[in-house]
Amino acid sequence: ASFPIPEVIRDINAVMLGLQSVRDDAELVVIWVNTWYDPAKESDTARVMIDQGVDVIIQHTDSPAAMQVAEERGIWAVGQASDMSRFGPKAQLTAVIDDWSPYYIERVQAAMDGTWETHDIWGGMHEGMIVMGPINAAVPAEVADEATAIAASIADGSFHPFTGPIRNQAGEVVIPEGTVMSNEELAGMNWYVEGIEGSVPQ
Template structure:
């Protein structure tokens, strides 16, 4: 645990985003939570935001500057920041780092993310009910376990409704590149996808779907304003409660490094409002599944789960454990194409 801070000065807190907060997407969700904690804590904290810091060499410099400037709690929010966080944390042992989506911890480094795959699965179920072509397209950023897990959860959800549904994936090798995302989305639609999903940050896929008259599932935040007809829903992050809890722990001296991975049951994951075009019976089914997930009565990766080669990865009657989930490196049955290595 870290010693309680002096009450005479505000706690200096910093947030680092991989791209601009904008009006939707991943950084937007963190920035909305940042605004929330500023309202909650008032003059007890002093907040700095640094955005548009791409994964790479510049991350270490930004982290060093913030640590030297007296920030005692830093939230680096991109997976690609991980090694820089570890390096700077060793140089500044009295600074606390909370790294979003990373898995490396240290005495002064905690990690956190939400079980967004829960929402991914439910969005796949919706896609299964709304698709006529039995084909979905998925615009993806990088082939890391977090992204692969989302693709697989969506596919399992879709195939729970349409057993022979297929999901085509296009990798854009960027978290945020509206041009590449739009090109990928258009290509998937041309290949026959009538529902799109994404693990990227811009609303380009939603806009492509709206223009083409097909459906789409957003990500990170509610993206319905970019395609009111196309947008079915979106798996969304809820960081508010987590940020309040961790800031309080730093303020009262009770903070210690943890690996937090929470979902529907802890109010860290949710779904955006459902499109009115979704039939009431489907809405009721989604609500029922959500409650079962919250209660621990259902898990999206419940066996049997087969990979593309037909090999059993999760036997019937069992659930994939967190270690296997965190290291996922295969496509489930139904995903088309070869996983990049």
């Protein structure tokens, strides 16, 4: 993980919730590298994690270094911010792809039209600003289909990953059953969900 800010903590929690939805015994190990981009540090961290028995690498840093290590070592990895499959054609399970181009085009057009106004943006899969990358052909078809269906349900709003009940590390229900976390709550997330080892750095 890059830095212990809400965006990154939120992504870690989302990964854990996803893992728990298919495997009760899933474990998630977090190592903070405190950088957005440092290929050497990212490579070293990936190697350490693999040596400790990690079988999938998920990153929140921007270089393809961890993906390249996963390719070398024969384990799965998930690309971050872009399709990294050219760096790990066998390793990349899928990728989180940031595509802000429609937003930028719309904003530039608004500026050209004289209708631009400043405002906050909270875009995601629904707006097409985040998409799931291609799923590796080695993934069984039924698994790929299920993942694609979940991504589609997030995009169409019929499923929200942060819907309760959600427990924190102490086992306390912090999001009641049926309650969806608000954008404000998500933007301030500073705690781990149940099942993640370690603590959020302060």
